[in-house]
Amino acid sequence: MDERLKKEWESCVKCGLCRSVCPVFRELRQEPFVARGHISLLSDFIKGNFDFDSEKSKDYLYKCLLCTTCVEACPNDSGTDIIVELARRRIVELHGLALYKKVMAKILLNRNLMDLSALSANVLSLFLFNKNVNTSRQSASLRIKLPFFDKDRLIPPLAPKTFYNKYKSYGENPRISIFPGCLINYTYVKIGDAFINILHKLNIGYIVEKKASCCGAPIYFSGNFDDARILAKRNIDLFYDQSIDYLVVLEPTCASMMKFDYSKLFMYFDDEEYVQKALKLAEKIIDPVKYLYDNTNIEEKLKDTGLTVTYHDPCHLKRTQKVKNEPRDLIKRAAHFTEMKEADRCCGNGGTFSIDYRDLSLKIASRKIDNILNTKAQVLVTGCSACIMQLSEALHIAGHDEVKTLHTLELINQSLKGG
Ligand code: SF4
Ligand code: SF4
DSSP states (O other), rough: OOOOHHHHHHHOOOOOOHHHHHHHHHHHHOOOGGGGHHHHHHHHHTTOHHHHHSHHHHHHHHSOOOOOHHHHHHOOOOOOHHHHHHHHHHHHHHHHOOHHHHHHHHHOHHHHHHHHHHOOOOOOOHHHHHSSSBTTTTOBBBBOBBBBBBBTTOOOOOSSOHHHHHHOBBBOOOOOOEOHHHHHHTTHHHHHHHHHEEEEHTOOEEOOOOOOOSSSHHHHHHHHHHHHHHHHHHHHHHHHHHOSSEEEEEEEHHHHHIHHHHHHHHHHTTTTHHHHHHHHTTTEEEEEHHHHHSSHHHHOOOOOOOOOEEEEEHHHHSSSOOHHHHHHHHHHHHEEEHHHHHHSSSSSTTTHHHHHHHHHHHHHHHHHHHHHHHHHHEEEEEEEEHHHHHHHHHHTTTTTTTTTEEHHHHHHHHHTTOH
């Protein structure tokens, strides 16, 4: 029995608070799909009765968004996310990965292969995608059925030029390094463009470290700890000795992985040297909006864009990085802000969760859409490109393409231009 799992299991007092907040439980209403249920499953595990082989057991452990809402709500600090991560690891050790997750890991481990795959996908996109169904969504549906992707799924096309190909380090003695994350590097380069434009307007130099690897989050959350460790080591070795004040990580999930999960990962492998290195690097990792808020006079430069906006809190920004007020303060200077109900409820994306459980993922998103529409905002602003992808599609499905989506950095950039 893994001692760590046992410790988390013992800490749960069965109060059920996690049931009242879990977005998956809210839809499925079954105990095995919530943190308390996951913890009860461990009692079978401790007795040696847990069947990691059965599809049902795998379903219980993979039908979790790892949104950490239950972690935040738990009065006893039970490591409800740790339990799911470690149990998934055990499933992968015993039974291996699903085919597409194996392929994904192979690609994510090799930047050249990633670039090549992106290039091929870009060329093939002419044949694979329908014409943009809606230019405001900047996404298209597939013309043919591909394994693992529903035909009607809206997918944002890959950018013609990646962030790493577009930008190089700038300025004398820059004090920040930028880590865009794969979604921004390959797809949502416009969010990276916005951040670069803001930095130039504020006359701030930066480093673009082109040798950076994927942060490893998609494979770590799948339970593939071995490959996640390889990527984590590469990134730590790359950034650890950089003479910078901040490593600005544009994607909240990548930031959360690098800031909090890298050290946990090395702890699981009893690698004390890298636990310490990961903890040291974590001190420098920061979200771009928080960086601007804490270190510049950006508030004074923002002008009203005339837009009415609402804001969605990405899980890995509000809950893990505790960034909640900073984006709101800046948005209020750039637009008319209207708070939505349950702004911090997960959008249902959850990385590969939205591929494996698309219907459930969209059901969770549709509750969010109701809350967005009730605000009557013209624009939904958020700080994560995966949330933008998910909520853009959900707005489109709901027939509300008139509600636009923007990243907080894009709104700030528009506002700096004078609205
Ligand atoms: S909130 Fe925490 S202590 Fe309460 S049932 Fe859920 S996991 Fe257990
Ligand atoms: S991490 Fe999120 S989806 Fe998973 S059990 Fe907790 S609240 Fe539910």
